[in-house]
Amino acid sequence: MSEEKVDVLNYSLAVSRVVWLKDRNFPGYVIQGDGLHDLYKTSREIQRLSMSLSERELCNLANHVVSVLTRMLVRYEEALSKENIALPYDPPVKSGLNL
Numbered sequence: 684m685s686e687e688k689v690d691v692l693n694y695s696l697a698v699s700r701v702v703w704l705k706d707r708n709f710p711g712y713v714i715q716g717d718g719l720h721d722l723y724k725t726s727r728e729i730q731r732l733s734m735s736l737s738e739r740e741l742c743n744l745a746n747h748v749v750s751v752l753t754r755m756l757v758r759y760e761e762a763l764s765k766e767n768i769a770l771p772y773d774p775p776v777k778s779g780l781n782l
Contacts (some may be wrong), residue, residue, distance in 0.1 A: 689702045689703060689704055690703040692762040700712075701759050710763060725747050729741060729744045756777075760777050
């Protein structure tokens with residue numbers, strides 16, 4: 684294991700962090716293994732069921748993945764905004780939400 688200095692852009696989240704590695708142009712998002720595995724399982728289920736399930740069941744699974752990723756991206760955008768860092772994409776996800 685190696686050690687590397689990172690800048691943590693948010694401290695308020697218990698299970699995830701927005702961090703900035705010195706050699707990267709933009710901050711990144713650290714996801715705990717259980718959260719990553721949940722996204723993986725749901726994505727695999729969508730993949731498996733997309734050929735055989737009703738649209739409603741597939742839609743529910745897709746909505747779960749979108750919901751998790753939306754929350755993560757909103758946290759990412761808020762952390763970058765707080766530090767006056769431009770987003771690496773446009774438009775912001777948060778701009779399309781009714782918060």
